[in-house]
Amino acid sequence: xxxxxxxxxxxxxxxxxxxxxxxSLNYALVVLNQSLxxxxxxxxxxxxxxxxxxxxxxxxxxxxxLFFPQQQPSHVRTRYKPDVIKGDMDSIRTEVLEFYKKLGxxxxxxxxxxxxxxxxxxxxxxxxxxxxxxQSALCILxxxxxxxxxxxxIGNINVLCRFSNxxxxxxxxxxxxxxxxxxxxxxxxxxxxxxxxxCGLVPIGMPSGSSxxxxxxxxxxxxxxxxxxxxxxxNIVKGDIVTVQSDSDLLWTISIKKL
Numbered sequence: 001x002x003x004x005x006x007x008x009x010x011x012x013x014x015x016x017x018x019x020x021x022x023x024s025l026n027y028a029l030v031v032l033n034q035s036l037x038x039x040x041x042x043x044x045x046x047x048x049x050x051x052x053x054x055x056x057x058x059x060x061x062x063x064x065x066l067f068f069p070q071q072q073p074s075h076v077r078t079r080y081k082p083d084v085i086k087g088d089m090d091s092i093r094t095e096v097l098e099f100y101k102k103l104g105x106x107x108x109x110x111x112x113x114x115x116x117x118x119x120x121x122x123x124x125x126x127x128x129x130x131x132x133x134x135q136s137a138l139c140i141l142x143x144x145x146x147x148x149x150x151x152x153x154i155g156n157i158n159v160l161c162r163f164s165n166x167x168x169x170x171x172x173x174x175x176x177x178x179x180x181x182x183x184x185x186x187x188x189x190x191x192x193x194x195x196x197x198x199c200g201l202v203p204i205g206m207p208s209g210s211s212x213x214x215x216x217x218x219x220x221x222x223x224x225x226x227x228x229x230x231x232x233x234x235n236i237v238k239g240d241i242v243t244v245q246s247d248s249d250l251l252w253t254i255s256i257k258k259l
Contacts, residue, residue: 001245003184004180005188005189006167007188008254010169011039012042012191025167027048027140028049030052030122030126030140032156033056034145040067041067043141050083052082053087053118056144057097058092061093064080078103081103081104084107084108086107087122088118090111119155127166138166141171142169144172157204161204173256174255176254179204179252180246190242194256197237197255198255199236200235200254201232201253203227207226215241215243216242
């Protein structure tokens with residue numbers, strides 16, 4: 001079974017990235033229509049492509065200047081210009097759309113498609129834009145994916161399952177979530193200065209007949225998990241490496257420290 005490594009080095013300034021995290025990834029950032037996490041400028045700096053999902057552009061326009069109170073808002077907005085705004089355009093304000101359009105941001109109106117979420121549209125765009133890149137080397141960071149309406153959160157988690165062969169990480173101020181596909185052994189490199197210790201593993205799509213971990217306070221040993229039965233919540237990481245193997249897809253979540 002193939003080994004898949006995971007590392008949250010995008011939560012660290014580039015010059016402080018842990019050298020033991022040897023995963024070479026191409027990052028894309030998607031901004032959704034929820035409050036930006038406090039580390040949004042850091043995510044922006046790590047990304048090679050920045051895509052706003054419809055009303056996510058309002059968040060960048062309104063909230064990015066708040067991270068730099070000593071600077072002119074217009075300068076901050078110009079510096080943090082999204083490459084693309086994509087969605088059904090039902091949330092973005094007219095003045096925001098016109099501001100970024102004048103700066104050269106690509107606007108992609110998909111109001112004709114009401115069967116997929118804005119996040120789904122953005123992920124499809126990023127994947128289609130980078131067909132020559134090994135999908136295992138692509139990582140999509142999603143800011144504003146958690147919080148707000150529960151149906152939106154579930155829709156975002158569903159995108160993880162729809163694109164299970166793509167690394168997609170949902171982020172909020174408090175935690176991150178990503179999928180651990182069942183056809184891999186997973187090695188998670190913990191960035192203890194910025195994440196943990198609380199974590200969880202949740203079966204998604206189907207029950208897990210057998211899940212085994214190392215590196216947790218309450219490790220799973222060939223354990224079955226299902227909704228209505230046991231799931232691993234409020235667990236704690238013990239060290240710098242966690243390993244996970246399961247016969248079903250699992251959601252991994254870990255808390256993000258407020259520094």
